[in-house]
Amino acid sequence: MNQFNRVPLRTFALVPLASLFFSFAASAEEVRQVYHIAPGPLDEVLLDISRQSGQVISFTPQLGNYSSARVDGSLSAQQAVDAALKGTGLHVQVSPDGAFVIKEGAAKSAQATSSVKAQTSAAQAPTLDRVVAIGTRRSDATALTSAAPVDVINAAELKQTGATSLNQALFQLLPSFNFPQNNSATRGQDPKGASLRGLSPDQTLVLINGKRRHTSAVVNISGGVPFIGAQPVDLDMIPISAIDHVEVLRDGASAQYGSDAVAGVVNIVLKERDSGGGINTQLGKYAQGDGFSKTTDGWYGIGLPGDGFLTLSFNTLNNKPDDIGDKYVADGQLQDPRWGGAGRDKYNLAANAEIGLNDQWRLYSFATFGQDTSVNNTPPLLASSPNNVASIYPGGTIPKYRYRYEDGAVTVGTRYEDESIGRFDLSATYGRDEHDELAFNTVNPSYGANSPTKFNVATLVNDQTNITLDYAKDLDVNWSSHPLTVSAGVAYRHEQYRLEAGDYDSYSYGGIDNVQVGAVQASGLTPDDAGTFKRDVGGVYFGLENQVTDKLQVGVAGRTEHYSDFGSATTGKLSARYDFTPQVGLRGTINNAYHAPSLGQIGTSWTTTTNLDANGNPVLTRMLPADNPAARALGAQPLKPEKSTNYSLGLVLRPTEHASLTIDAYQISIRDRLLFSGGISGPLAEQILTNAGYGQYSWAQFMTNAADTRTRGVDIVGKYNLDLAQFGDLNLSAGYTKARTTIEKVHENPNGFEVLTREARGFIEHGYPEDKLVFGAVHTLNQWTIALNQTRYGKYRKYAAAEANAQYDQVFSAQWTTDLDVNYAFTKQLRVSVGVNNLFDSKPDDFNSRLRQTPGQQYSYLSPTAPEGAFYYTRLSYDF
Structure with missing residues (x-):
């Protein structure tokens, strides 16, 4: 041949x-x-x-x-x-x-x-291209022929990163993907979502095999971190071994997929294998000598009737804690408590199945389940602290926090396709995420020597049920030799969010005055905070797409959804693309999108008892639901959905079948962004609360539609595949993203209280790298495959909370990291890799001590990279 x-x-x-x-x-x-x-x-x-x-x-x-x-x-x-x-x-x-x-x-x-x-049309399907299912209802659309920017990451690319979680892998590979990777203390145990284009992770919709994924039960209420108030999907509950590829649509798509698709959509496509299998095991450790990690993952394919398949996948993770803390002097002694990544035990399971009943009718189902348990230190309780109980901890203690997540989902559905009547897809999905918190090595000092040392702090549960019916048909039309794709659908979603109180001893008053009431570092959720919130959502959508000529394609989509708790929202999208030549195309979209307040954002409530007043009554601080009467007295308004207008214009260049370059500029204007208000306290607040019958509160905070913002940016992605003949193949890639968010308007509180703190403004406008540059090279020669990635994270800033401390604002310098993976195939089945993430042990700037939340916090929570530095690993893979 x-x-x-x-x-x-x-x-x-x-x-x-x-x-x-x-x-x-x-x-x-x-x-x-x-x-x-x-x-x-x-x-x-x-x-x-x-x-x-x-x-x-x-x-x-x-x-x-x-x-x-x-x-x-x-x-x-x-x-x-x-x-x-x-x-x-x-x-x-x-x-x-x-x-x-x-x-x-x-x-x-x-x-x-x-x-x-x-x-x-051969030139329209270059070798770098992939068929995509995201952002279109057509069956022949590809990443480079679509009207909106789409990234496709395959399983091999995910594995070559050496990452142990999907969030980390996408973060290393995609320029537009950002999420702080500082895993220190309890902040690092929060769910990791998909943050695109500098926006909040709950403004990106996540799909599994095209079906909506439920969110985590956790609303980010931690201080000192970005995206406060977000309730994202936890990407790390999907085993990488189960993934065939990931499609990332960098464009607003509420008209196509519903709420949350403001910044874009991530579609995780599971493997469909009816035979064979593979298993991988990886060992790794940080160069600083800690954080030893063991992972094992694999998949197995089984044939089912009717040309069907069942693909089973799993992964396990065990890693020891690491330390990135800073030493400091307290109680006259040098304190060196461990402050870093948590010790973690985790496993994920996945199954994807399909059978054929006849030529047109197929049944399918897929499911995931995972559990993630992690334990980490919190700031020390010093021996000299009035909140320490000397009879229990004579030398003080380091309270520990255990987080446990259990996350599962199952989808069942059927597809029917007939050339004369079209394609139908009916499915039902149930997803559930449960999160419980336990603290130990701590005390409730108001109980003195009778205090327990272990407390159940809270349990949070999020449930979601989706039922959808999708339809699509290709119609012959007179004006074009290409079919007109007509799509329509109906959807119903039931959501439920539940907050369960912690142990009574974790929040109650034990009888001793002048000390903290409630467990130190772990004051529990009270019965007043507990509650169950429900809603129903119904929606309909319609879409048209057509390749009008060999050069011009257009698409239009519209969707209306009705929420039982806050009404209706209607969105639309117009997309177009014109290929001047097979090598040069221009694409653009105009759409509006929305993000409805999640039930967690609506219902989250947390009370802390600080002390007792002169009459022996508890003095409370509370994170309030927006509809709580106390919050309304302070000026809280009913929450509204975030609404956005998104413009995108892109250039697609394909000079050869081995090279491509895409440049996409965009603007996303968001109205009524959901954020937590600043902490409200002081004489005026106390007077308002007392008049309203809530004089026990000394401080309050609530979710609000705080501001209007505008995000502008550009994404550039290039790929070039080289055939080096006897020297193998070399695949090159480069990506650059630059985004800037500005606050256009702040919605003032009617009582004049601060809605958007100075620190929160900093998170929105400068809390992420101003740009990100990624270079990649994969060289294959005989049995060898070498993958090299170089990433540059631009500058970012942390603002002091008060204007009076503006001199302590910190600008963090740009940072370069290098990742290397070297793989050798002994046979077609057996491969060994050695690699290192952050090869040259690059670390972010030290955090200004004036901005730290605890003296031991050496690095900012905004750090885009893991401050632990270089991580070395070796991986053994066997396919059968």
């Missing part, structure tokens, strides 16, 4: 059993089978066709860079391959021994030349 793309003669002869080849090859055109193969990498689709039909198909490894169209229906092997090759510019030749050989260029047979359209 001739060489393909200057690659040395290397082809795959694919046949399940050699004896089957001779019987199937002679009758490949006559024998038909039912295929239901989703769009994906062309090499994988051809493997599926070969496995199902028994037909030998020979091709080069470079076909993995092409994207296959959907293969569906009762087809011969030839027809199935033709369907997979549609739009790629490739064609099939039959060798003298009956094998199918995939070739470049126009086909010579009448069958292959019957469609001029397929040949002329």
Whole structure:
């Protein structure tokens, strides 16, 4: 066979059993089978066709860079391959021994030349492209032919990062993805969401196989951290081993997917394997000598009836705590409490299944379950503190906090497809996230020597049920040789959020005055804070997409959703793309989006008893729900959804089939952003509260629609694949993002209280790197694969809470990190990797001591990288 793309003669002869080849090859055109193969990498689709039909198909490894169209229906092997090759510019030749050989260029047979359209569209499907399901209802859209920017990250790229969680892997790979990676103390145990374009993680919608994912039960109420008030989806509850690829839509998409899709959408696509499997184990440790980590993950595929599959996946993680704390002097002694990443035990499970009932009707289901338990130190309780109980802790103590998350979801659904009536997808999803907190090595000093030393602090539970019916059909139209894709759907969602009180001893008064009431560092949730919140959401949507000409495509979508607790919201989206040549395209979108307040944001309440007044009554500080009468007295208003207007304009360049460059500029204007108010206290607040009958409160805070903001930025992504002949293949990538958010308007409190603190303003406008630059290179030569990534995080700032302390504002300098992964394949099944994240042990600037929340906090919670520095690991992988 001739060489393909200057690659040395290397082809795959694919046949399940050699004896089957001779019987199937002679009758490949006559024998038909039912295929239901989703769009994906062309090499994988051809493997599926070969496995199902028994037909030998020979091709080069470079076909993995092409994207296959959907293969569906009762087809011969030839027809199935033709369907997979549609739009790629490739064609099939039959060798003298009956094998199918995939070739470049126009086909010579009448069958292959019957469609001029397929040949002329070859330039529109470059080798770097991938079929995508996000942001469109078309079945042939790809990342580089879409009207909105989409990133596609495959399983191999996730693994090469050496990351032990999905959040960390995406953070290393995507320029537009940001989330602080400082895991010190309890702040690092909060869920890690998907923050795109400098916006809050709950302004990005997360889907699993195209279905809405439930959020965590935890609302971020920690001080000194960005995104206060956010209730995101916990990405780290999805095992990386279960993921086939991740699609990231960097564009507002509420009209297509509903609430939360303000900054974009992350769609996690699970593996669909009916045979084989793989297992990986990784050991790692920080160069500073701690944080030893052990991970194991794997997957296994089983065939099911009707060309079905069941793919099972898992991962486990155990890591020891690490220390990034700072020494300080207190009680006349040098204090060196451990302050760093938590000790953690974690496991995740996933299953993805599908069976075919007939040629048109298929059933599917997928499920995930995970548990994450972590333990970390909190600031020390010194021996000299009046809150220490000397009879229990004569030398003081370091209170510890244990977080435990249990997260699960299951989806069941059915798809029906008929060429005459269209495609239907009916599904139901139930998801649940439970979070409980326990503190130990601490005391409630108001109980003195009778105080317990372990307390259940709180339990938070978030439930969500989704039922959706989606429809799409391709209609022939007079004005275009391309079909008009019509889509519509209805959706129903039931949500429930529950707060359960902690142990009575964790918040109650034990009888001793002049000390703190409640557990130190762990005052529990009170019965007054506990409660259950529910709502129902119904919605309908409609969309149209059409490739009007070979150069012009347009799309329009609209959605209306009604919330039982705050009313209706309607959004729309208009998208268009024009390809001046096969190498140059211009794309743009205009849309409005919204983010409804989550039930956690509506219901979160937390009371702390600071002391007793002269009459023996507790003096309380409280984080109040916005509809609480005390909050209303202080000027709280009913919460409204955040609403945004999003403009995007992009340029797509494809100079060759091996190179691409996309440049996308955007503006996102958000009205009524949801944030916690500043802490309200002082004589005026006390007088208002006393008049309203809430004189026991000395300080209060509540969720509010605090401000209008505008985010402007640009994302640049380039890729170039080089064939180095006898020196292997080199895949290069580069990405750059720059974003800036400005506060356009602050919604003042009617009583004049501070709605948006100076510190909160800093988080919104400067609490993330002003830009991010990512370079990547993957070199493959024989058995060796070397992946190198270089990342630069731009400057960011931390503001002091009060204007009087503005001189302590800190600007953190830019930081470079280097990640290296070296992999050697002993066989096709057995591979070994050694690698290091942050090769040169780069660390962020030390945190100004005037801004720290505790003297031991050496690094800011805003740090985009893990302050622990270099992390070395080795990984063993075996496929079977």
